Amino acid sequence: MSSPATTADRTALVTGASSGIGAALAREIAMDQYDLVLTARREERLQNLAEELEATHGVTATVITQDLAAEKAGEELFEAVTNEGIEIHTLVNNAGVPLYGRFDETELEDERDIMEVNMVALTSLTKRFLRPMVKRGEGRILNTASMAALYPIPKKAVYSGTKSYVLSFSRALGHELDGSGVTVTAVCPGVVETEYANRGNVEKSNTLAGVTNDPRSVAQAAWEGAKDGERIVFPSLHSKYGSQLVRLLPRSKVTELGESTVEDGASWI
Ligand SMILES: NC(=O)c1ccc[n+]([C@@H]2O[C@H](COP(=O)([O-])OP(=O)(O)OC[C@H]3O[C@@H](n4cnc5c(N)ncnc54)[C@H](OP(=O)(O)O)[C@@H]3O)[C@@H](O)[C@H]2O)c1
Structure with a gap:
């Protein structure tokens, strides 16, 4: 029996x-016969996933x-990959952490951490891995943003700010790289049922009260x-729908809708 069309000389690095x-993205990518570097x-957890992917997809x-x-997380990870x-x-810059709470009550240390993970590490990894891609004239970057990139979310002010950064950075960089053979894609999920709900006090909000998505469908759309x-x-x-609505409404209404996602579970955006 002939083996499936192979891209085995290609490796994808997935953060988070x-x-x-x-994890769902790693499974989708492995299905396309890419080798993987799994990090978190x-x-x-990573070892179990690695064994599963090797056994299932070879x-x-x-x-x-x-x-x-x-x-220096980005620098260290780049060095570790290069040493291998x-x-x-x-x-795939997917790792990200939320933080729920009034800004005048949350801890700056927690905000620093989410800015490091959601923005600084993402930028640092992109800088380091992009240059060889551009040299080769081939490569791909996939960044996990969020619908929070479009809707400022009161009580998730820093989190939604970091996701706006991810989206804006990805769009601008993608444009810069037109014609280089390297593409940049940002995925903007709504609410997804993952361990996100147990991090950064999200369980104290109403985030999960509305429509939710499963990680696999998000990963499939993102990878395609x-x-x-x-x-x-999207x-x-x-x-x-939410991505179009934001273009039509007054800005104050957009922020109110952002607030409703954590207060009323209006996760339809
Ligand atoms: N779930 C949602 O509703 C939703 C909606 C829109 C966007 N997103 C975004 O989707 C991405 C993935 O989140 P998820 O929903 O899949 O949540 P998740 O299940 O909590 O996954 C988060 C991943 O990030 C990793 N991570 C967290 N802190 C890290 C750190 N300091 N260093 C290295 N890795 C770290 C976690 O691994 P370890 O804990 O093992 O380090 C985990 O693998 C995030 O960027 C999130 O902002 C989620």
Whole structure:
């Protein structure tokens, strides 16, 4: 029996691969016969996923643990990948953490951490892995943003700010790279049922009270969009609708709708 069309010389690095959307993305990418570098902090989770992907898809999956909130995280992860002799074709900057609470009551240390993970590490990894991609004239970057990139969310002010950064950065960089052979895609999910709900006090909000998406459908849409070189992927009907609505409403209404996602579970955006 002939083997499926192979891209085995291609490796994708997925951050935040130990759960949720990241693990689902790793599964989608492995199905396309890419080798994987899986990274997050929880090693056992990553090892289990690596074994699953190798057994199911016959790819090679390398585990590298890294705390992306740590100083120089991007530099350290890049060095660890380079020391393994691995060339990255596809960089998936998916790791991200929420934080729920009034800004005058939350801790700056927590906000620093989410800015490090959601923005600084993402930017640092993109800088380092992009240059060889541009040299080769081939590569792909997929960044996990959020619908929160379009709707400022009171009580998630820093989180939604970081996601606006991810979306704006991705769009601008994608434009810069037109014609280079490297594409940049941002995916903007609405609410997805993952461990996100147990992080950063999100359980104290009403985030999960409305429509939710499953990580697999989000990952499928994101990966298909990235392969097609789409600049932004809205992975559900609700998010597509929400992305148009934001263009029509007054800005104050947009912020009110952002607030309703955490207060009333109006996750339809
Ligand atoms: N769930 C949603 O409703 C939703 C909606 C829109 C966008 N998103 C975005 O989707 C992405 C994935 O989140 P998810 O929903 O799949 O949540 P999740 O299940 O909590 O996954 C988050 C991932 O990020 C990793 N991570 C967190 N802090 C880290 C750190 N300091 N260093 C390294 N890795 C770290 C976690 O791994 P370890 O804990 O093992 O380190 C985990 O693999 C995030 O960027 C999130 O903002 C989520």
